[in-house]
């Protein structure tokens with residue numbers, strides 16, 4: 086699986102060097118795997134994706150690398166609410182989407198909304214604030230979990 090929205094290595098290499106970080110094949114592969122996964126991936130999923138190429142890599146290394154990439158602005162981390170996070174490539178161009186996060190099953194889906202983007206720009210002008218990025222994570226119950234809840238016909242838990 087390849088991603089059509091992902092341009093990995095040139096940008097990563099230059100950012101690593103600019104921050105005095107070594108460019109290692111491990112870092113490049115982990116970053117590339119995240120792009121190839123093409124969705125919101127957990128550290129476990131990244132580990133599974135890279136282990137054929139990096140058989141000795143461990144989960145703590147995956148976390149440490151993702152954290153480094155997050156610091157460099159190349160990876161976006163998303164809290165999914167059960168003490169877990171998922172990760173996706175961040176685009177330096179500012180191209181982005183927003184998230185629906187299900188509190189019940191942890192499912193993350195993406196959405197975009199032009200009206201929302203315009204509202205942010207309008208608000209920025211009104212508040213005289215130069216917005217360089219924003220996150221919109223909507224938390225609640227996904228359609229599948231809503232349907233389950235209806236089927237069980239209970240309220241709450």
Ligand SMILES: [Zn+2]
Nearest residue numbers: 187190227230
């Ligand atoms: Zn759900």
Ligand SMILES: [Zn+2]
Nearest residue numbers: 125173182195
């Ligand atoms: Zn996303």
Ligand SMILES: [Zn+2]
Nearest residue numbers: 181182202219
């Ligand atoms: Zn946005």
